[in-house]
Amino acid sequence: MLEVRELVKEYRPVAGESVRAVDEVSLSVGAGELVALYGPSGSGKTTLLELIAGVQRPDQGAVLVDGQEVAALDQRGLDRYRLFTLGIVPQSLRLVDGPTALDLAALRLTEQGLSWKAAHQRAMPLLERLGLRARADHQAGELSKGERQRVAIAMALSTQPRLVLADEPTGNLDTRRGQDVLSLLAEYSAEQGASLLLVTHDPQATHYAHRTLALHDGRLDASKAAPADPVPGPAS
Numbered sequence: 001m002l003e004v005r006e007l008v009k010e011y012r013p014v015a016g017e018s019v020r021a022v023d024e025v026s027l028s029v030g031a032g033e034l035v036a037l038y039g040p041s042g043s044g045k046t047t048l049l050e051l052i053a054g055v056q057r058p059d060q061g062a063v064l065v066d067g068q069e070v071a072a073l074d075q076r077g078l079d080r081y082r083l084f085t086l087g088i089v090p091q092s093l094r095l096v097d098g099p100t101a102l103d104l105a106a107l108r109l110t111e112q113g114l115s116w117k118a119a120h121q122r123a124m125p126l127l128e129r130l131g132l133r134a135r136a137d138h139q140a141g142e143l144s145k146g147e148r149q150r151v152a153i154a155m156a157l158s159t160q161p162r163l164v165l166a167d168e169p170t171g172n173l174d175t176r177r178g179q180d181v182l183s184l185l186a187e188y189s190a191e192q193g194a195s196l197l198l199v200t201h202d203p204q205a206t207h208y209a210h211r212t213l214a215l216h217d218g219r220l221d222a223s224k225a226a227p228a229d230p231v232p233g234p235a236s
């Protein structure tokens, strides 16, 4: 489903040396597969996700989603790719005040053309599954960091995307909530046959992943790509 081929991205700051944030990375994530990507801060994880999402263009290499090269899409194609194929859980969520948690969870469904009412009806069970039932009518500004992160997950999954890119989705959550979110993501990819690439520092994540990859200074570390339990589920 997702295939990343020898991807290279260099940042050239105004002052100082250029940084090879992503350095010849190749990986693939199949349908129904959950792949965890570990790496220390600054190792290029967010840059890699942004290249896959088409937010940034690679200097070399290619991102293929169902055989379609992302960098070859025009703006309209990119918009459709992001709205219909992708679900993105960003590392930090900038939420504007005004809309409620439920409005936000329903937002992308309305962008897809669903009525406000139908979108809200579809988004509510997802919020409930994320433990946000009591927060559905609260404005984003009234939510804790962890609650906002769960709203971001609801936004990403609401449209039933075939490819989910999650950047530290458990970063602001305690162990218990982190486990809930990881098992929800694992269930989601298994149920929907969706490909899930999970960027994380959370050691719990490996128990939910089919495979775990490690990124260091923009390069995949083959020796750390240990096969994990083939059946995702919490560790005992």
Ligand SMILES: Nc1ncnc2c1ncn2[C@@H]1O[C@H](COP(=O)(O)OP(=O)(O)OP(=O)(O)O)[C@@H](O)[C@H]1O
Pocket: 011, 012, 013, 019, 020, 021, 039, 040, 041, 042, 043, 044, 045, 046, 047, 048, 091
């Ligand atoms: N816009 C930018 N301009 C210049 N350098 C950048 C830019 N964005 C990221 N970098 C550099 O590229 C490297 C990779 O950054 P990236 O944000 O992808 O890392 P990360 O693994 O997501 O880190 P973290 O775990 O802290 O989120 C870092 O050295 C960073 O300083």
Ligand SMILES: [Mg+2]
Pocket: 045, 046, 047, 091, 167
């Ligand atoms: Mg990052």
